[in-house]
Amino acid sequence: MEVPVTTTVPPQPIVDKRIFKQRVRQRLGLDDLIRRILLVLIAVWLFVLLIYPLFMVLARSMQDKQGNFIGWGNYSRYFASPTTSISLQHSLTISVISMVITVLLAFIFAYGLSRTTIPYKNGLRAVAMLPIFVPSLVQALAFIYMFGNNGIFTRAFGWNIGLYGPIGIIMSEVFYAFPHALIILTAALSMADARLHEAAEALGASGTRIFTSVTLPTVKYGLMSAAFVAFTLAITDFGAPKVVGGNYDVLATDIYNKVVGQQDFGMGATVSTLLLIPAVVAFILDRIVQRRQVTQVTSEITPLGPKPHRRPVQGGILAFSVIVAIFILSIYGIVLIGAFVKYWPYDMSFTLRNFTTFYVAGAQHRFGALVILWNSIKMATASAVVGTIVVFISAYLIEKSRGLKFGRSILYLLSIMPLAVPGMVLGLAYIFTFNNPQHPLYFLYGTMTILVISTVVHYYTVPFLTAMTALKQMDPAFEAIGESLDAPFYRTFWRVTVPMALPAILSIAMYFFLNGMVTLSAVVFLFVPGNELASLAVMLLDDAGESAQAMAMASLILLTGLTARGIFYLLTRGVTRRTQAWTQRHQQTT
Numbered sequence: 001m002e003v004p005v006t007t008t009v010p011p012q013p014i015v016d017k018r019i020f021k022q023r024v025r026q027r028l029g030l031d032d033l034i035r036r037i038l039l040v041l042i043a044v045w046l047f048v049l050l051i052y053p054l055f056m057v058l059a060r061s062m063q064d065k066q067g068n069f070i071g072w073g074n075y076s077r078y079f080a081s082p083t084t085s086i087s088l089q090h091s092l093t094i095s096v097i098s099m100v101i102t103v104l105l106a107f108i109f110a111y112g113l114s115r116t117t118i119p120y121k122n123g124l125r126a127v128a129m130l131p132i133f134v135p136s137l138v139q140a141l142a143f144i145y146m147f148g149n150n151g152i153f154t155r156a157f158g159w160n161i162g163l164y165g166p167i168g169i170i171m172s173e174v175f176y177a178f179p180h181a182l183i184i185l186t187a188a189l190s191m192a193d194a195r196l197h198e199a200a201e202a203l204g205a206s207g208t209r210i211f212t213s214v215t216l217p218t219v220k221y222g223l224m225s226a227a228f229v230a231f232t233l234a235i236t237d238f239g240a241p242k243v244v245g246g247n248y249d250v251l252a253t254d255i256y257n258k259v260v261g262q263q264d265f266g267m268g269a270t271v272s273t274l275l276l277i278p279a280v281v282a283f284i285l286d287r288i289v290q291r292r293q294v295t296q297v298t299s300e301i302t303p304l305g306p307k308p309h310r311r312p313v314q315g316g317i318l319a320f321s322v323i324v325a326i327f328i329l330s331i332y333g334i335v336l337i338g339a340f341v342k343y344w345p346y347d348m349s350f351t352l353r354n355f356t357t358f359y360v361a362g363a364q365h366r367f368g369a370l371v372i373l374w375n376s377i378k379m380a381t382a383s384a385v386v387g388t389i390v391v392f393i394s395a396y397l398i399e400k401s402r403g404l405k406f407g408r409s410i411l412y413l414l415s416i417m418p419l420a421v422p423g424m425v426l427g428l429a430y431i432f433t434f435n436n437p438q439h440p441l442y443f444l445y446g447t448m449t450i451l452v453i454s455t456v457v458h459y460y461t462v463p464f465l466t467a468m469t470a471l472k473q474m475d476p477a478f479e480a481i482g483e484s485l486d487a488p489f490y491r492t493f494w495r496v497t498v499p500m501a502l503p504a505i506l507s508i509a510m511y512f513f514l515n516g517m518v519t520l521s522a523v524v525f526l527f528v529p530g531n532e533l534a535s536l537a538v539m540l541l542d543d544a545g546e547s548a549q550a551m552a553m554a555s556l557i558l559l560t561g562l563t564a565r566g567i568f569y570l571l572t573r574g575v576t577r578r579t580q581a582w583t584q585r586h587q588q589t590t
Contacts, residue, residue: 030488031488031489032402032403034488034489034490035397035401035489036404038393038397039397039398039401039404039407039408039411042393042394042397042398042411043407043410043411043414045390046411046414046415047414048441049453049457050414050417050418050421050457051414052433053426053429053430053432053433054276054421054425054429056429056432056433057269057272057273057276057425057428057429057432058269058273059432060265060266060269060432061074061075061266061269061270061272061273062074063266064266065264065265065266074266074267074269074270075270077267078267078270078271078274084254086249087249087250087251087253087254087271088251088274090166090248090249090250091235091250091251091252091275091278092235092278093166094166094169094170094173094234094235094241094250095173095231095234095235095278096231097170098169098170098173098174098177098230098231098234099177099227099230099231099234100227101170101174102173102174102177102178102181102226102230102234103181103185103223103226103227103230105174105178105324106178106181106182106185106226107185107223107226108317108320108321109124109128109178109182109320109321109324110182110185110186110188110189111185111189111317112124112317112318112320112321113125113186113321114186114189114190114306115189115215115306115307115309116306116307116308116309116313116314116317116318117306117307117308117309117314118314118317118318118321119318120322123325124321124322124325127325127328127329128178128179128182128324128325128328129179129182130179130328130329130332130558131175131176131178131179131328132179132180132514132518132561133514133517133518133557133558133561133562133565134332134335134518134554134557134558134561135239135518135519135520135535135538135554135557136172136173136176136237136238136239136240136520137172137239137240137242137243137520137535137538137539137542138239138335138538138554138557138558139172139175139176139240139331140168140172140239140240140242140243140244141243141335141338141538141542141547141550141551141554142331142332142334142335142338143163143168143171143172143175143244143331144163144168144243144244144547145334145338145344145345145547145551146330146331146334147161147163147168147171148163148164149163150344150345151163151345152334152345155345163244164244164245164246164248165244165245165246165247165248166248168240168244168245168246169240169241169244169245169248169250171244172240172243172244173230173233173234173237173240175328175331176233176237176240177229177230177233177234180226180229180230180233181226181227181229181230184222184225184226184229185219185222185223185226187222188219188221188222188223188225188226189219189222221289224285224286224289225286225289228282228283228285228286228289229286231278231282232279232282232283232286235250235251235252235275235278235279235282235422236252236275236279236422236423236424236521237252237521238252238253238256238423238424238520238521238524239520239521239535239539241253242256242539243539243542251271251274251275252275252422252424252521254271255268255271255272255275255424255425255428256424256524258271259428259431259525260525265428265431265432268428269428269432272422272424272425272428272429273425275422275424275425276420276421276422276425279420279421279422280420282420283419283420284420287416332558335551335554335555335558336551336555338547338548338551339354339355339548339551339552339554339555340352340354340552341548342548343548344547344548354369354548354549354551354552355369355370355552355556369534369537369549369552369553369556370556372532372533372534372537372553373534373553373556373557373560375448375531375532375533375534376516376517376533376534376535376557376560377517377560378448379448379451379452379455379516379533380455380512380513380514380515380516380517381513381516382448382452383452383455383456383459383512383513383515383516384509384510384512384513384516385509386452386456387455387456387459387460387463387508387509387512388463388505388508388509388512390456391460391463391464391467391508392467392498392501392505392508394411394415394464394467395415395464395467395468395471396467396471396493396497398411398412398415398468399468399471399472400471400489400497412468415460415461415464416461416464416465417461418457418458418459418460418461419460419461419462421458422521423458423519423520423521423522423523424521424522424524424525426454426457426458426522427454427521427522427523427524427525427526428525430450430453430454430525430526431525431526434450445526446526446528446531447531448531450526451523451526451527451531451533452516454522454523454526455512455515455516455519455522455523456512458515458519458522459511459512459515459516459519462511463508463511463512466504466507466508466511467501467504467505467508469504470501470503470504471497471501474497474500474501503572506568506571506572507568507572510564510565510568513564514561514564514565517534517535517557517560517561517564518535518557518561519533519535520535520536520539523535523536524536524539534553534556534557535557537550537553538550538553538554538557541553
């Protein structure tokens with residue numbers, strides 16, 4: 001009988017696990033404490049600068065001019081008067097029409113860039129992005145020079161299109177929202193799955209059938225998202241209706257007239273609340289659409305690249321794209337020309353007077369436009385620095401922290417809320433909040449700092465989502481390795497996360513800077529003489545009848561934005577080569 005072989009297990013070394021646990025708990029406890037303190041600071045930041053000011057708007061809308069509580073009296077008075085409530089109907093009408101036209105034009109343009117092999121794509125794309133670099137009222141001023149009562153088109157053809165009113169507002173809003181919708185639709189068309197189109201072609205489907213049955217359904221969420229963005233931009237814009245609206249009141253101009261013209265802050269808060277409702281609804285629907293759109297993108301997708309179409313189709317799309325690009329260039333050509341003429345269109349002689357001494361908001365500036373432009377550059381730069389730091393740290397803590405899942409979810413929700421808050425509403429909210437001697441932050445009112453804060457909060461959401469996207473692409477193992485090496489999280493953040501996410505960080509800074517240069521609605525109630533911004537100066541000069549000087553200021557804004565964009569392009573190329581080389585090596589090995 002065989003004797004079973006027995007194996008003896010060597011004795012395991014006895015380790016005092018209490019020491020190990022104590023060490024780990026101390027390290028993790030310190031990290032968790034720092035993280036929680038920072039998360040609390042983020043919550044305080046969002047509450048003080050977003051939630052509480054919005055609550056003050058709602059509270060002020062329920063008070064009369066003397067500050068007495070009257071409940072819903074202001075709302076009843078607003079809707080009882082047809083002359084005031086008509087602005088809500090006007091806003092909805094203008095926004096819907098602008099949305100439809102913008103999405104249609106942007107889709108054709110985006111289809112040509114993404115799906116066809118038309119030439120000059122880079123140039124067409126660059127020209128299409130130009131409206132992003134100037135405030136919306138600049139396009140409206142250029143439309144006056146072209147289609148106004150004494151515009152080039154009107155004088156040449158003897159046809160007055162009736163620019164002042166809904167026609168001018170719609171034209172300006174379409175021009176302003178076009179590049180934003182184009183970015184969304186280009187991304188949606190680029191993410192389409194080539195396998196669906198190949199299957200349709202294999203089944204013998206015609207080009208028209210493929211377009212209606214495959215192309216449009218696969219980009220429906222992109223179309224809806226572009227529609228919501230165009231609608232929100234149109235209904236919340238203040239600059240274009242202020243310049244070419246005439247007697248056609250909309251909600252944004254109604255708020256301005258109530259506050260600045262009539263000093264009726266209670267009714268201004270009431271209209272602000274009404275403006276907030278459609279913006280919030282559009283925002284919620286857009287978030288639902290984007291969530292569904294993301295679920296369609298999987299790792300197995302085969303991107304559909306450009307391919308030749310039938311000659312009539314490609315020729316028609318190319319002709320359309322060139323016409324749109326020429327129209328955009330002509331608008332900004334008029335801006336540049338108008339900046340160097342004495343009196344459009346009667347005295348077209350060259351002059352530099354428009355860039356020299358002039359009055360803005362009662363203050364004389366010896367060096368003219370350059371002084372006010374420098375104010376905007378300082379404010380935009382400060383917004384880029386502060387906004388980038390706050391946004392990226394907030395996104396990192398919300399995405400990479402452990403535990404507190406419910407609290408981090410609330411912070412995420414609060415971080416995307418600013419996208420639904422119109423700039424006019426935020427600016428008025430800051431008046432109610434900070435223009436109060438009893439408020440601890442009263443010292444900020446009337447300073448450049450409050451302009452920086454309002455700009456950062458107003459444009460907070462898009463950079464935050466950009467940072468979240470970049471952080472989600474990073475492997476969580478980086479933090480785990482840092483912990484195993486006994487490194488605090490802030491060291492891992494500074495030495496690993498920040499270098500890897502540097503391209504996204506530069507994009508965030510560029511976004512804040514460009515929007516800081518063109519912002520108007522969020523700061524129109526907050527500036528004081530001496531702290532005028534370039535975008536505000538354009539509006540004030542136009543109000544004073546100095547349209548040539550307004551054009552000079554607009555041309556400087558455009559030049560500054562393009563220069564900053566060029567510097568960003570050069571920085572991004574260098575940063576990508578240095579910090580993202582590992583991705584290139586990984587792609588080559590795989």
